[in-house]
Amino acid sequence: MIKVENLKKRFGKLQVLHGVSFDTEDGKCTAIMGPNASGKTTTIKSILGLVVPDEGTITVNGMDIRKGFQYRNLIGYMPQIPTFPENITPRELINLTIKLRTYEKNYSQELIELFEIEEHLDKPFSALSGGTRQKVNAVLAFMFDVPILILDEPTVGLDPVSSRKLKNLIKERKQKGVDVIITSHIVSEIEQLADDMVFLLEGQVIFEGPVKEAIEQTQGEDLEDAIAKLIQRQQAA
Amino acid sequence: MQLRNLSSGSKQLSLFEHYINDIVRGKWFIAYTVLLFALIYAVLMFSFETSQAVVGVMNLVIFIVPAVGLFFTSMYYYSRREFMEFILSQPVSRTFVYFSFYMAMTLAMIFSFILGVSVPMFIQGFIPEAIKMSLWGVLLNMIFVAISLMVSVLTDDRVRGLGTVLLLWFFFTIFYDAVLTAVIIYFRDYPIEKFIPFVIAINPVDDFRISTLLSTNIAAMLGYSGAVIKHFFGRFFGVLYVTFLQSLWVIVPFLVGLWKFRKKDF
Numbered sequence: 380m381i382k383v384e385n386l387k388k389r390f391g392k393l394q395v396l397h398g399v400s401f402d403t404e405d406g407k408c409t410a411i412m413g414p415n416a417s418g419k420t421t422t423i424k425s426i427l428g429l430v431v432p433d434e435g436t437i438t439v440n441g442m443d444i445r446k447g448f449q450y451r452n453l454i455g456y457m458p459q460i461p462t463f464p465e466n467i468t469p470r471e472l473i474n475l476t477i478k479l480r481t482y483e484k485n486y487s488q489e490l491i492e493l494f495e496i497e498e499h500l501d502k503p504f505s506a507l508s509g510g511t512r513q514k515v516n517a518v519l520a521f522m523f524d525v526p527i528l529i530l531d532e533p534t535v536g537l538d539p540v541s542s543r544k545l546k547n548l549i550k551e552r553k554q555k556g557v558d559v560i561i562t563s564h565i566v567s568e569i570e571q572l573a574d575d576m577v578f579l580l581e582g583q584v585i586f587e588g589p590v591k592e593a594i595e596q597t598q599g600e601d602l603e604d605a606i607a608k609l610i611q612r613q614q615a616a
Numbered sequence: 617m618q619l620r621n622l623s624s625g626s627k628q629l630s631l632f633e634h635y636i637n638d639i640v641r642g643k644w645f646i647a648y649t650v651l652l653f654a655l656i657y658a659v660l661m662f663s664f665e666t667s668q669a670v671v672g673v674m675n676l677v678i679f680i681v682p683a684v685g686l687f688f689t690s691m692y693y694y695s696r697r698e699f700m701e702f703i704l705s706q707p708v709s710r711t712f713v714y715f716s717f718y719m720a721m722t723l724a725m726i727f728s729f730i731l732g733v734s735v736p737m738f739i740q741g742f743i744p745e746a747i748k749m750s751l752w753g754v755l756l757n758m759i760f761v762a763i764s765l766m767v768s769v770l771t772d773d774r775v776r777g778l779g780t781v782l783l784l785w786f787f788f789t790i791f792y793d794a795v796l797t798a799v800i801i802y803f804r805d806y807p808i809e810k811f812i813p814f815v816i817a818i819n820p821v822d823d824f825r826i827s828t829l830l831s832t833n834i835a836a837m838l839g840y841s842g843a844v845i846k847h848f849f850g851r852f853f854g855v856l857y858v859t860f861l862q863s864l865w866v867i868v869p870f871l872v873g874l875w876k877f878r879k880k881d882f
Contacts, residue, residue: 390881427705429882452707462698466641471634478630479706 380405380558381426381527386435388421388582395421397582398435403575405526408549408559410569410590412606413579419562420459422579423529426560427456440526452481457520459531459562461512465505469496469515473522482523490518493544509536517545521552528552530561534568546572566603578609585613628712631703635720639692645724648684652732655680660740667834669737670745674828677733677753678821679789681725685760686781689721693768694777701882714877718765718870725757748831752824752862759820759865766873769880788821800840812844813857820865827858 386399396418403409411419424430439450473487491497494514513536534542553559563569578586586593586609599605663669737746764781771777816822826842845854
């Protein structure tokens with residue numbers, strides 16, 4: 380479970396987050412949504428400790444993230460566009476990640492078979508397509524039995540078959556009680572996967588709650604319509 | 617969720633191993649080592665006495681090692697900037713990541729230095745000089761990797777970062793000597809030698825030159841600042857003083873870079 384309270388962040392003159400607060404629950408998938416430059420990536424990076432907030436607190440399974448780095452052992456992270464060093468191979472990267480974690484067991488072999496990337500494991504990243512890199516990215520995020528998954532645009536660059544496999548994987552983990560946080564611009568994907576939604580606009584949360592409630596509250600036809608109405612309502616206010 | 621006991625030390629070692637493997641496989645690293653070896657070997661082939669050999673090697677080292685230390689560290693840091701985000705999203709402390717990066721880069725540079733400078737000196741029979749040159753070479757590499765890493769961490773923009781290290785190299789190897797000479801000539805009627813122990817603290821390249829020449833006892837080539845240091849402190853304490861200055865040149869940039877790295881946004 381992640382609890383974000385009154386998160387504020389400024390980059391130079393630009394105030395990116397204006398007191399963002401929300402909670403996520405175990406066994407549920409929470410979508411962090413919002414237009415470009417609404418603060419989604421800064422929020423995710425703050426949870427991961429990559430961005431240092433100016434104000435506010437973040438707790439991950441009850442641990443204040445400012446008190447150490449060990450909490451990151453609980454998180455599997457899939458960055459949006461992975462930029463792995465060109466001269467190293469997926470196998471080396473998988474092995475490095477295993478060494479940096481403290482899990483007894485990892486599911487890398489099962490995931491390598493699932494995404495059919497065995498033949499690419501010893502090629503340097505420079506020789507791999509965007510889709511294959513994204514599959515390696517998925518293996519790195521899902522290969523441990525972590526209680527929290529943070530997935531930033533996870534299906535970008537994947538073919539429909541692999542995208543479906545990844546979505547099934549997300550659903551499986553959710554059923555096992557994993558707290559999944561996802562960002563995506565593909566509304567249909569969010570409708571399929573997410574239970575809850577946190578909608579950010581210009582660094583502020585303008586909606587937090589179940590996806591169904593967003594549709595009901597705005598009397599939208601579907602999630603896409605609900606999002607459009609949420610933005611209009613905020614701009615009118 | 618079964619967890620194994622993993623000490624911080626073994627994580628640190630894994631990260632260090634990763635960085636060092638990544639660096640030594642780079643074409644630039646191999647090219648640098650081979651080129652350094654060839655240049656030093658060529659200089660030594662035309663040196664007929666020890667002082668000539670030491671001064672020849674030292675002059676090459678003063679130009680090449682700071683330049684390579686500054687540029688390669690900076691370029692490698694910027695090329696791995698985005699991958700750093702992946703590393704930092706793992707359960708590792710920022711201090712560990714910074715330290716591993718610094719140690720891997722420094723050891724790779726020292727390895728090149730030993731192969732490219734010390735080995736040809738050994739082959740040509742300048743054994744005591746090779747040992748002394750290696751010791752000061754270790755410090756010189758530690759200094760310039762620390763300075764470059766500090767500049768890269770402080771500067772997000774790659775072009776500005778590389779521009780800064782270029783300016784620093786220019787200042788340390790060319791501009792500083794020109795200014796010092798001008799100052800000495802202009803103020804020759806004043807007792808400026810009193811300020812020399814402080815002035816040389818400004819330039820780690822000068823510290824390397826003085827420590828090498830003092831320790832190998834080639835006093836004739838010391839130059840003005842070196843001669844003043846020898847006169848002020850004597851040979852032994854002169855070497856000690858310059859070593860102290862060089863240690864500061866490692867510690868201060870390393871700590872400034874670490875301080876920024878710990879609170880930096882990625």
